[in-house]
Amino acid sequence: MGPAFPTLTESIMTALVTRLLSFLFALVVASLLLFVAIKVVPGTAAGAALGIDATPQAIARFNATHGLDRPVYVQYLEWASNTLHGDFGTSFQNGVDVGPELGRRFLVTLELAGLAFIVANLIAIPLGTWAALRHQRASDSIITTLATLFGAVPSFFLATLLILLLTLRLKLLPPGGYIPFSQDPVANLRLMVMPALSLGIVSSALLVRIMRAAMIEVMSSDFIRTARAKGAPQRVVVLRHAIRNALSTYLNVAAVEFGFLFGSVVVIEDIFRIPGLGSFVLTGILNRDYPVLLASALSITVFVLVVNLIVDVAVQLLDPRVTDKKAA
């Protein structure tokens, strides 16, 4: 290792603790907001669970069993304490334990968001790099325009078009559904192609711009000129010297975008009938199924918060002036 091997200084520890505290604060407020918002959802849980011809006695009994007749703050505290102990309650609709279901669905959504993220990066990194290297020439304009076009397509419309083309016209892919990867990897991936493309293409719009801007900035830096002055060919200049540095800027934004992708799966899961967290949220809303809605909405929020927290911390740790830049 280098001569001086810097350790985490006190100021970084303070920064980390601050981040962690504001994360916890966000978590509490977010859960409170969600809880209160969901409690005022019009239409009652009992109505949805028992049907419109339920007797007042039956409704009162339903509310009492589920503790819905108590003050909201009591309900919140009880729910919060249960949740902290890993008990997410049972669905009002079918009495199924929400916890295990949540775990299964989390993995499904994680796969979807992960594949979409891969698609987005496979588009954004090469195109952004290419545009930057052809800065202010025709191919730069074409790529920039393409990114602008991608950014204007709603993901659910793109999904609809993909179904029209790949399923209805070319009969290449199934229209929707889900088969676990462990059960049949090929079938799983075939089902994931269109959802991942719909989400990935749309989110590549932003990432192309970020990669392009990062590369343009890096290409104008002094160390690129040094590399050229050493006699390095363009290939070495770009691959060895420029891309590594551009990626460290790019990945900060891309990681946040991954959180964003995770948070925007609702529509796509609905269209492709994927049993993930997003469709769980919709089921919860449709059935006024509070435990389901709360658990799914909160787990999406927590995941996004955690991703953002990790990015924050990683930025601190990877800063070359703070510690060794091992990541690159």
Add this chain to the structure above:
Amino acid sequence: MGREINWPRWRLALIGGVIVLTVLLVAIFAPQVAPYGPLDLDVAQMLSPPTAAHPLGTDELGRDVLSRAIFATRVSMQVAFTAALLGLVVGTVIGVLAAYFGGWLDLVLMRFMEVLFSFPAILLAVVLMAALGTSVFNAMLAIGIIFIPGFSRLARAATQAVMRQQYVEAAQAIGMGHTRIIAREVLPNIIAPLLVEAAAAFSYAILLESMLSFLGLGAQPPDPSWGNMISTGRGFMAQAPWISVVPGCAIFLTVLGFNLVGDGLRDAFDPHLRD
């Protein structure tokens, strides 16, 4: 260097401006422009492909797709305009107050904004709609709320920059009241970046509104909105793809237009952000 060779940029902004103007005019003059009413049924012509009578075809109830898409422009523009305005006004008030008075007010307001900001926008929109109930008005409200933290951050940063200038101190020194200082010195100096942000918010609002209606949480059938038209059309994708494709293209073009105008505004107001 960018200033000299960015001719494609302003040309794109011009295209965007033309699209935006067209969409706004179509929204305002929908009854005059549309060949049919949005709910007019032509039972003899159900799922008709584009013909002379129905230039963009009809839907499963024989309603004219072009006319419905034209009337849907109104919903989209209303929601986007109101939501962006709500975000702009409330966000600016919060941001300016936080920056101007600072201290605990700043701390409390901005912490709260941070939490709101940390929610995934689409999830927040969906949950808010569920909480508020499905209606066009609530869609405006839900989307507007999503925009508040972004505007408040921007307004706060811009106000802080203004506060560092001499003239605010001078105004305070000669005993000008807070309201007058904010109205005369602060607001005129922070409005440009906020308007750029508003253009971006506008196009994002169009996307969010269409998504909410697509999920059945926004404008309710039979009233047309681009989102619920796409959603209905999905059931007839094999026989009558135009039912979905027409409103989809309408969203695409409108969002594109506002994005291009937004990029143009950003270039015009903030040369530093130029590449």
Add this chain to the structure above:
Amino acid sequence: MVRRHARPGQQPVLAIDDLRVRFRRRRGVVTAVDGVTLEVHPGEIVGVIGESGSGKSMTAFSVMRLLPKTADLSGSIRLDGQELTALPEAAMRDVRGNRIALIPQDALQSLNPTLRVGFQVGEPIALHRRGTGTGLRGRVLDLMRAVGMARPEQTVRAWPHQLSGGMQQRAMIATGLALEPRLIIADEPTTALDVTVQAGILDLLRAIRDRSGAGMMFITHDLGVVAELCDYVYVMNGGRVVEHGPVEQVLTAPAEDYTRMLLAATPSLDAPLAEVGT
């Protein structure tokens, strides 16, 4: 005034003749270098002095053909008699880092933050296929010792930001020396350093000149440094050479008002003047 400081019977390392660099802009053409003629001889440190925008750095980067793509270059640049302006890009790459080395102004910015120092020092050797593996490592260590870097074995594996400013600049100099270039272009290499470190770097450059016989083009805006280091000096203003001559002559008897103005702005020069011109 003599047009060149040609030395009879000796071919210059670098001979620039009537160099012009123009940038096409939308609102007309900007001329950055306007008919510069200069020579650098083996074992000589030639100062090129001028304020920012005088065209001195443009002249230097023209020699390496590292100008922005919008630049339009005319005139002649000969390295050991070989015309560089007409050289294809691939052949020019063989020249860069091999026969001409650059020592840049801001060493930290000029080092890639994501690569280890040793790798970057040895990179010209690897790029020009003059060594690999353990042999390369040994040569890197030798280079580092030659430029006076502390603890070479550890520094090889250090990251650029872990070195002091002076050590970063020494790393850049080691990089430049890697292939024993004929011409070293030093672009204000001491501007970013504090005075004591600066003195050390100047001593090192002088030692390199003495033992390698390479020609050195030293770009600076600091007459004090010129007085201390250079043998010959070109004064540039507005893209042209306004005056040139042996350092002693230019500094003691400047012919041009512009040079006098530069001299007046460098009060500390009075003392070392007597020692100038060995």
